[in-house]
Amino acid sequence: MRVTPSICTFCGVGCGIGLRVEEGWVIGVEPQPGHPVSQGQLCAKGWSSSFAVDPGNRLTTPLIKEHGRFRPASWDEALQRVADEFGAALQALGPQGVGVISCARATNEDNYAAQKFARAVLGTHNVDHCARICHSPSVAGLARTLGSGAMSNSIADIDLAEVILVIGADVTENHAMIGARMLRAQARGAKLIVVDPRKTRLARLADLHLQLRLGSNIALLNGLLQIILANGWENRAFLAARCEDIEPLRRHLAGVTVEQTSAQTGIAAADLERVAYLFSHAKTAFTAYGMGITQFQSGTNNVIAVSNLVLACGQIGRPGTGINPLRGQNNVQGACDMGCLPNVYPGYQAVSDPAVRAKFAAAWGRPQSDQSGLTSLGMTKAALAGELRALMIMGEEPVLTDPDQNHVASALAALDFLVVVELTLTETARMADVVLPAVAFSEKHGTFTNCERRVQRIRPAIAPPGTARGDWQILAELATRLGCRGLDWADAEAVFDEMAQLTPSFSAMTYAGLDLHQGLQWPCNAANPQGSPVLHVEAFPIGRARLLPVSQVEPDELPDAEYPFAFTTHRLHFHYGGGSMTRKSPLLERETPAALLFMHPEDGIALGLRDQQAVGVRSRRGYLETRVHLTDDVPRGTLAMPYHFREAPCNRLTNGAQDPVSKMPELKACAVAVVPLAVGVAPRAQAGAWQESAHASL
Ligand SMILES: Nc1nc2c(c(=O)[nH]1)N[C@H]1C(S)=C(S)[C@@H](COP(=O)(O)OP(=O)(O)OC[C@H]3O[C@@H](n4cnc5c(=O)[nH]c(N)nc54)[C@H](O)[C@@H]3O)O[C@H]1N2
Ligand SMILES: Nc1nc2c(c(=O)[nH]1)N[C@H]1C(S)=C(S)[C@@H](COP(=O)(O)OP(=O)(O)OC[C@H]3O[C@@H](n4cnc5c(=O)[nH]c(N)nc54)[C@H](O)[C@@H]3O)O[C@H]1N2
Numbered sequence: 001m002r003v004t005p006s007i008c009t010f011c012g013v014g015c016g017i018g019l020r021v022e023e024g025w026v027i028g029v030e031p032q033p034g035h036p037v038s039q040g041q042l043c044a045k046g047w048s049s050s051f052a053v054d055p056g057n058r059l060t061t062p063l064i065k066e067h068g069r070f071r072p073a074s075w076d077e078a079l080q081r082v083a084d085e086f087g088a089a090l091q092a093l094g095p096q097g098v099g100v101i102s103c104a105r106a107t108n109e110d111n112y113a114a115q116k117f118a119r120a121v122l123g124t125h126n127v128d129h130c131a132r133i134c135h136s137p138s139v140a141g142l143a144r145t146l147g148s149g150a151m152s153n154s155i156a157d158i159d160l161a162e163v164i165l166v167i168g169a170d171v172t173e174n175h176a177m178i179g180a181r182m183l184r185a186q187a188r189g190a191k192l193i194v195v196d197p198r199k200t201r202l203a204r205l206a207d208l209h210l211q212l213r214l215g216s217n218i219a220l221l222n223g224l225l226q227i228i229l230a231n232g233w234e235n236r237a238f239l240a241a242r243c244e245d246i247e248p249l250r251r252h253l254a255g256v257t258v259e260q261t262s263a264q265t266g267i268a269a270a271d272l273e274r275v276a277y278l279f280s281h282a283k284t285a286f287t288a289y290g291m292g293i294t295q296f297q298s299g300t301n302n303v304i305a306v307s308n309l310v311l312a313c314g315q316i317g318r319p320g321t322g323i324n325p326l327r328g329q330n331n332v333q334g335a336c337d338m339g340c341l342p343n344v345y346p347g348y349q350a351v352s353d354p355a356v357r358a359k360f361a362a363a364w365g366r367p368q369s370d371q372s373g374l375t376s377l378g379m380t381k382a383a384l385a386g387e388l389r390a391l392m393i394m395g396e397e398p399v400l401t402d403p404d405q406n407h408v409a410s411a412l413a414a415l416d417f418l419v420v421v422e423l424t425l426t427e428t429a430r431m432a433d434v435v436l437p438a439v440a441f442s443e444k445h446g447t448f449t450n451c452e453r454r455v456q457r458i459r460p461a462i463a464p465p466g467t468a469r470g471d472w473q474i475l476a477e478l479a480t481r482l483g484c485r486g487l488d489w490a491d492a493e494a495v496f497d498e499m500a501q502l503t504p505s506f507s508a509m510t511y512a513g514l515d516l517h518q519g520l521q522w523p524c525n526a527a528n529p530q531g532s533p534v535l536h537v538e539a540f541p542i543g544r545a546r547l548l549p550v551s552q553v554e555p556d557e558l559p560d561a562e563y564p565f566a567f568t569t570h571r572l573h574f575h576y577g578g579g580s581m582t583r584k585s586p587l588l589e590r591e592t593p594a595a596l597l598f599m600h601p602e603d604g605i606a607l608g609l610r611d612q613q614a615v616g617v618r619s620r621r622g623y624l625e626t627r628v629h630l631t632d633d634v635p636r637g638t639l640a641m642p643y644h645f646r647e648a649p650c651n652r653l654t655n656g657a658q659d660p661v662s663k664m665p666e667l668k669a670c671a672v673a674v675v676p677l678a679v680g681v682a683p684r685a686q687a688g689a690w691q692e693s694a695h696a697s698l
């Protein structure tokens with residue numbers, strides 16, 4: 001038996017794993033002893049990664065759809081078909097008529113290649129990925145206030161914090177090894193404060209749980225800050241030395257009272273005052289936040305409100321403090337860093353800057369478009385309008401994970417050509433004209449960047465199943481067929497080296513350095529050759545930080561007579577994303593009953609419902625059936641549902657209303673109605689017409 005060191009393929013914590021291999025099969029997974037992040041531990045998903053990539057669960061050959069049915073095809077035929085279709089779309093509509101959705105689960109090398117393919121081969125900035133519907137408000141909001149949207153501190157800083165403030169993140173479920181670390185810090189004396197409308201496991205264990213009304217984040221954060229300012233608890237020295245003028249913000253908040261905040265958020269005045277006191281008086285306060293802040297039409301302003309609170313108290317720029325957006329996917333930090341966003345090249349170098357475009361045009365030997373690119377949801381809209389004809393989706397499952405499923409599915413159906421590069425035949429892949437089998441993390445070289453900006457290497461433990469190929473190798477083949485040899489790298493290290501050479505924040509990073517230091521945290525350049533565990537120590541990337549006045553914005557859709565419940569969506573510990581990987585594991589499937597609607601017991605009584613009874617749930621956009629679970633985890637009037645289950649896809653219901661700055665859709669709040677189904681009746685698995693025809697074709 002061999003053990004190949006690697007990094008977990010699921011969440012952004014980036015735990016170190018060992019893939020145990022016997023006779024060419026991954027037979028198990030073990031934690032890496034002494035790993036700087038996971039410290040020799042793993043969560044249930046990490047332990048189960050071998051099922052996710054098992055050859056028996058994988059695509060092994062390219063598929064081409066003909067008369068509604070998939071048939072196996074050779075790589076040569078499938079790649080030529082893709083190249084021809086993209087060529088035709090380019091001819092018909094020009095570079096704005098094609099697009100690429102990249103993959104936050106694939107490597108930095110794959111993502112660097114994806115944006116280079118879009119920009120240098122197709123000539124378009126239409127490239128994006130799931131960060132759009134995840135932490136795009138962090139990237140946009142923190143760019144404005146600090147100049148950098150990544151976690152400012154390291155996971156290990158939790159050990160140094162006197163106060164840990166968690167806002168809208170269910171950390172024990174979704175970043176399990178960070179959650180465990182927070183609980184260990186609390187046991188040693190740190191005060192743990194959780195802000196969440198649900199009683200999460202962490203909220204139940206916290207010293208203080210602020211169970212705010214869904215979507216009242218800015219009211220709460222402004223209210224806390226006003227208590228601090230009114231009492232003179234702000235950090236004046238830090239404000240004077242490191243921030244632009246706070247006076248406009250002070251004036252903006254002057255009229256806010258504790259009573260008002262309490263009424264708007266549903267939180268007792270005494271709790272507000274206690275949290276304001278603890279946070280401002282702590283020597284070190286570590287602030288972490290997640291989707292409960294970002295996934296609103298007010299997402300960017302929510303992030304700015306967090307930033308205002310932290311800056312006013314000077315809780316940033318030192319060990320044990322910081323603004324820490326908990327990036328979700330194993331390599332979503334990396335996919336952003338690599339420039340798989342329409343407005344930036346690798347390292348956040350702005351597309352709008354002619355000097356940056358000239359630099360990449362020279363380096364790649366291809367002209368760079370000055371037309372701005374579309375976001376992922378922008379591409380959905382353009383497809384429906386007939387303005388986008390050919391799309392590549394490299395490892396994403398938008399049919400389950402984007403808001404308003406019926407809208408997404410009709411957009412994909414409206415395309416002339418869709419190619420999906422995937423490990424398995426997902427719901428999205430079923431809609432494709434061509435499906436290309438990709439290799440998984442266990443079969444390739446490359447790097448993942450975890451949420452604390454740590455770039456870590458992965459290595460192949462086994463051979464790919466069938467004829468599956470690496471993502472960047474597939475892109476290189478397509479580029480050649482479209483007349484560009486610029487993606488013909490010798491190996492993954494050569495891709496990384498090209499990226500590092502063009503990206504100032506990575507310029508001193510090499511594979512050898514990553515091996516030596518168990519990963520390196522960017523920026524890693526001449527000024528910081530050993531990487532940067534803490535950002536903003538001396539100055540912010542924009543010099544002085546900005547405190548920007550923001551006001552409460554209610555969710556786009558509030559409950560009314562027809563749709564009386566507030567509806568929010570979240571995650572469960574044992575499942576991941578659209579479930580295409582975790583639902584392959586019998587161990588993980590056993591832990592969680594498929595699809596649940598969480599409802600307060602008193603709401604259940606009012607509707608005459610029993611626990612586990614089947615219900616129909618309807619919003620203005622769609623309908624699904626599932627089982628109800630009665631629990632006081634959720635407050636009265638608010639329902640919650642996880643998004644991992646294709647048979648009860650909660651995104652059938654969600655609202656596509658967007659944050660005007662980041663284009664984040666409001667995945668955390670809409671309004672629904674619930675209809676009880678007869679006792680003893682099972683919920684009908686939901687399949688759209690598009691799915692029925694695609695399933696039938698197999
Ligand atoms: N097991 C598992 N782990 C995962 C994932 C997975 O699918 N499964 N996905 C990964 C990814 S991509 C991501 S982005 C992360 C996400 O990790 P989290 O950010 O923890 O994600 P969620 O559970 O969607 O939402 C977090 C919390 O926001 C709360 N919330 C809802 N509305 C509000 C509000 O108005 N205010 C506040 N303060 N809170 C609110 C919800 O109740 C929920 O507890 O997890 C990663 N880890
Ligand atoms: N209602 C609701 N919807 C949500 C959210 C929510 O909280 N509520 N959260 C949103 C968030 S934060 C996110 S990040 C998105 C996630 O949305 P997605 O990224 O669409 O979700 P995943 O299920 O992680 O899909 C990733 C796919 O990549 C494939 N894959 C894995 N490794 C590789 C690889 O190396 N190469 C290739 N080509 N493919 C690979 C997997 O098989 C999987 O099908 O969902 C969003 N949707």
Ligand code: SF4
Pocket residue numbers: 008009010011012013014015038041042043044045046047174175176177178
């Ligand atoms: S905490 Fe995240 S990275 Fe660590 S084992 Fe669990 S899923 Fe994998």
Ligand SMILES: [Mo]
Pocket residue numbers: 130133134135327328329
């Ligand atoms: Mo995410």
